[in-house]
Amino acid sequence: MKRILIILLSAFCLTSCTENPSKKYILFSGKIENATKKEYRMVKNKGGSGRVDIILAEDGSFTDTITSGTGHYILTDSRNRADFYLTDGGEYHFTGVANDFRNTAKLTGTDPDASNYLMTKYERINRVRGDYTEYNSLNESDFLTREAMLNKSYLSYLDSFANIPEEFAQFERDELYNYHLLSLIKYEFLHGYYTKQPDFKVSKDFLKELEGVDYVNEKAYKLRGSYNKLVIEHFKRKASDFSESEGLDEYLAKLKVFGDIPNDHIKNDLLLSAAKYDIGYTDDFEKYYKNYLSVSTSDENDKIITEKYQGLKKLTLGQPSPVFKDYVNHAGGTTSLADFKGKYVYIDVWATWCAPCLAEVPSLKKIEKQYHGKNIEFLSISIDIEKVRPAWRKMVTDKKLGGTQLIAESDWSSEFIKEYQINSIPRFIMIDPSGKIVNSNAPRPSSPELLDLFNELGI
Incomplete structure (x- = not known):
């Protein structure tokens, strides 16, 4: 009996050492074919932090140790990207062809299901949804029926990956729901655009499903997923309605609406994003700048917009134009x-x-x-x-x-x-x-x- 106990304890120790869940690093290796550069960037997404510079050998192979922790990572080179979900203690091997990760990326190793889902998610969404123009050109009733079917299909695809970590699965369910709400809120503009009906308006109950959405959830907003885009669309829509009802300049209307957001992080993020663009297009950038400063509560952002404001002062009527040569x-x-x-x-x-x-x-x-x-x-x-x-x-x-x-x-x-x-x-x-x-x-x-x-x- 004592001998059996010793054997069982030894087996338990061996199993524990093999799985080693206490490892606080990720081993990531692979090979990128036809690479025209020697360095790629690997960043942690969804509210995380961390960056790894992937250095390729002459044959395109690489080996790196990542210490940023479990999470969603993106291997990127300009518009070319591959998405992964990597976990502490895991060992992964990636292969892909440069400039075509979408069609060639493959990942093997520790529980790769979450990564394989991410790498195929948007390709499948595009394939199942079909032509984007036709989809948004559907009449309201057909669009809602189609969108409900698509949302169910997206969730079924997620559930088809059996070994996805529950934490990731729950996040992705929330992400897909927000993606669904985003499709609804964008429909009015896109339908009007694609059907050449600029004055098109959805019916009263079309956005009923969005009632009760919390648009000031800072934690969710920082994840930079569909919720983030949903918040932006919501407040832009609100600003457009305000501009129309009050007869106010569209750029100033955004400052007013964004400035009234009760969450400082979301408010300042939207203000900065708008002001970096709008200050150069408004008819009166002096007035715009003063209004921006009156609602912003971020000294760091104020410095950025002040620099743009000072630059715009050099571009007013009668100032010497910047030049180009050759x-x-x-x-x-x-x-x-x-x-x-x-x-x-x-x-x-x-x-x-x-x-x-x-x-x-x-x-x-x-x-x-x-x-x-x-x-x-x-x-x-x-x-x-x-x-x-x-x-x-x-x-x-x-x-x-x-x-x-x-x-x-x-x-x-x-x-x-x-x-x-x-x-x-x-x-x-x-x-x-x-x-x-x-x-x-x-x-x-x-x-x-x-x-x-x-x-x-x-x-």
Whole structure:
């Protein structure tokens, strides 16, 4: 009997040592095929912290020890990413082809089910849901029926992975429910957009399921999942309604609504996100800046917006325009802003992948033709990254884009782009014959206000 007890104790010790749940690290190894770089970034997501720089050997292999703890990790390279759920004490091996993780990523090792779910989740959602335009173009009744079926399908797919940790499974159930609510709250805008009914409104009870949602849950908001996006959509919708009912400038309406949020973290996060963009587009950035400061309670955020405000003061009417030199010209050679001295210059900042930019092309062509031979140059600056310059060249040729077609030397990081504080496109700029700013955020070609501006200037 004593001998049997000793054997059992020894077996228990061996099992405990093998599983070793007390390990506070994760072993992560693998190989990335066709890698064009030697370093990838691994970050912990969903409210966690930690970053690991994955260094590849010559053959693309790597081995790393992660000490950031159990959680959701993302291996990323620009827009290419693979998602994992790794646990302390686990050993995992990843393989994938660079620039195509979505279709090639594979993970083996300790309980890989959660990771395999994450790596296939969105591909399956897209496949089951079908065409996004058709889905959002459904009438209300059909959309609700379809969305209820989809939500049930998404949950069934999660449950099909038998060995997912319960903590992760519960989080994902909450995530999928918030994803469902997000689909509902976005339907009104997307349906109007895709069916070309800009005034479309959902019926009174369409958003009934969102009644009672707590939109100021700081812990859930910090996880940066669907709840975070749901909160943003809710308050943006509220600001839009407030702007419409009060006849208030849309940018100032957001400051008012966001500023009234009772949770400081959520309030300041939304204020910062809005102000970084909106301050450059509002008609009166001085008033906007003062209103922003009156509702913000974050000194750190205030410094960021103050810096943008100081930069915008340099872009007002009559200030010398920032310049660019030697941008590659589609017609050959290079071109600088100084080459247009003595003429008005209307600048269009765009990119080949930007749908709103391309939507302005017909109007821009029409205006270029109308003002051909007058004292104005139409100048388009692409901020496409270097590797897609062939696509830029082809598009300019195929679409017979007029004016002077240039490409910025460092896309978004180009000094000219940064000095004009351009963080979204299309963006239009008007400069006078002496090189001074007429309007750093000029009307679009499709806006009647542009011709009013040209007439005012006597062009």
